[in-house]
Amino acid sequence: MLSILDKQILKKLSLEPKLTTSALATSLSTSQPVIWRRIKRLQSIGVIKGKRLLLNQELLGFGVKVFLGIKLATKSVISLDDFERAASAIPEVQSIEHVLGLYDYRLRVVARDIADFERVLRRRIMTLPGAGQVEANVLLSEEVLPGPI
Amino acid sequence: MSKNKNNMLDQLDNRILRYLQNDPESSVAKLAEKAATTPPVVSRRLAKLQETGYILGHELILDWSALGFEVQVSLRVTLDKTEPSAFDEFLKAARKIKEVLEIQTFLGLVDVRLSVVARDMEHYQQVYRDSILVLPHISDIEALMHISTIKLDRRLPI
Numbered sequence: 001m002l003s004i005l006d007k008q009i010l011k012k013l014s015l016e017p018k019l020t021t022s023a024l025a026t027s028l029s030t031s032q033p034v035i036w037r038r039i040k041r042l043q044s045i046g047v048i049k050g051k052r053l054l055l056n057q058e059l060l061g062f063g064v065k066v067f068l069g070i071k072l073a074t075k076s077v078i079s080l081d082d083f084e085r086a087a088s089a090i091p092e093v094q095s096i097e098h099v100l101g102l103y104d105y106r107l108r109v110v111a112r113d114i115a116d117f118e119r120v121l122r123r124r125i126m127t128l129p130g131a132g133q134v135e136a137n138v139l140l141s142e143e144v145l146p147g148p149i
Numbered sequence: 150m151s152k153n154k155n156n157m158l159d160q161l162d163n164r165i166l167r168y169l170q171n172d173p174e175s176s177v178a179k180l181a182e183k184a185a186t187t188p189p190v191v192s193r194r195l196a197k198l199q200e201t202g203y204i205l206g207h208e209l210i211l212d213w214s215a216l217g218f219e220v221q222v223s224l225r226v227t228l229d230k231t232e233p234s235a236f237d238e239f240l241k242a243a244r245k246i247k248e249v250l251e252i253q254t255f256l257g258l259v260d261v262r263l264s265v266v267a268r269d270m271e272h273y274q275q276v277y278r279d280s281i282l283v284l285p286h287i288s289d290i291e292a293l294m295h296i297s298t299i300k301l302d303r304r305l306p307i
Contacts, residue, residue, distance in 0.1 A: 046212050047212060051208065053170050054205040054206045062305055095302070099294060101292055106223065137258060147247070148266065
């Protein structure tokens with residue numbers, strides 16, 4: 001379904017988010033319009049779901065990244081909806097995944113420092129509708145790999 | 150709350166970043182209109198924000214299921230910390246596994262988390278047995294199966 005060029009584009013872009021279309025075109029020895037057309041196609045067939053602006057979180061004053069594993073105290077369709085809606089509205093919550101296993105939800109939270117994180121945890125997370133047990137792990141490092149493209 | 154390195158940026162910078170976060174593919178003209186300024190000003194600010202390292206680039210959000218990878222699992226790994234080189238050796242080996250999308254290290258109950266994709270459950274079993282379980286210094290592994298993503302924008306509250 002994907003051509004070799006498609007795969008190369010996806011791989012390069014996931015490794016170097018800074019790459020411009022012209023630099024990408026040069027490095028793959030093709031032209032900019034070709035790259036554009038390929039990316040458009042990958043978007044239209046749903047392989048590329050969207051784009052995300054990558055900001056330097058530390059420079060912007062967000063020094064703390066925490067992943068939370070949250071277990072719901074009660075489980076029903078209504079409580080899932082309520083929880084998801086309320087959690088989505090918290091500005092410090094960057095991503096929410098519904099998972100199966102030890103926890104029901106996995107949340108990525110940013111904060112300026114540990115004191116700020118404590119505020120978010122107490123005022124926003126602990127008060128989420130249906131939230132039960134919460135486990136927090138502070139992120140030390142992360143790396144993104146191109147995956148099996 | 151303004152006691153951070155953020156004070157290098159003025160209100161206009163912050164506005165531009167905020168709008169760009171909400172719509173990463175927004176044109177300069179559109180950004181200018183929203184931030185109540187002119188396109189040349191926005192271009193100049195964007196160039197500066199890139200130069201100073203505030204903007205790191207654009208990240209593609211891929212739909213792995215559209216690529217034929219229907220199973221996504223989060224593996225939470227605890228390492229045997231009596232071995233001083235456990236982290237380095239584990240990470241080095243984990244990077245070589247094709248199906249691993251993300252490696253994160255933590256301070257907490259979990260040491261490392263691997264985000265793994267597979268075509269189906271059978272393929273996952275195979276990856277788990279042949280690639281994951283043979284990684285060095287594992288003392289415990291827990292798996293969380295990904296069901297759905299509710300929010301993924303990773304916006305900063307600026």
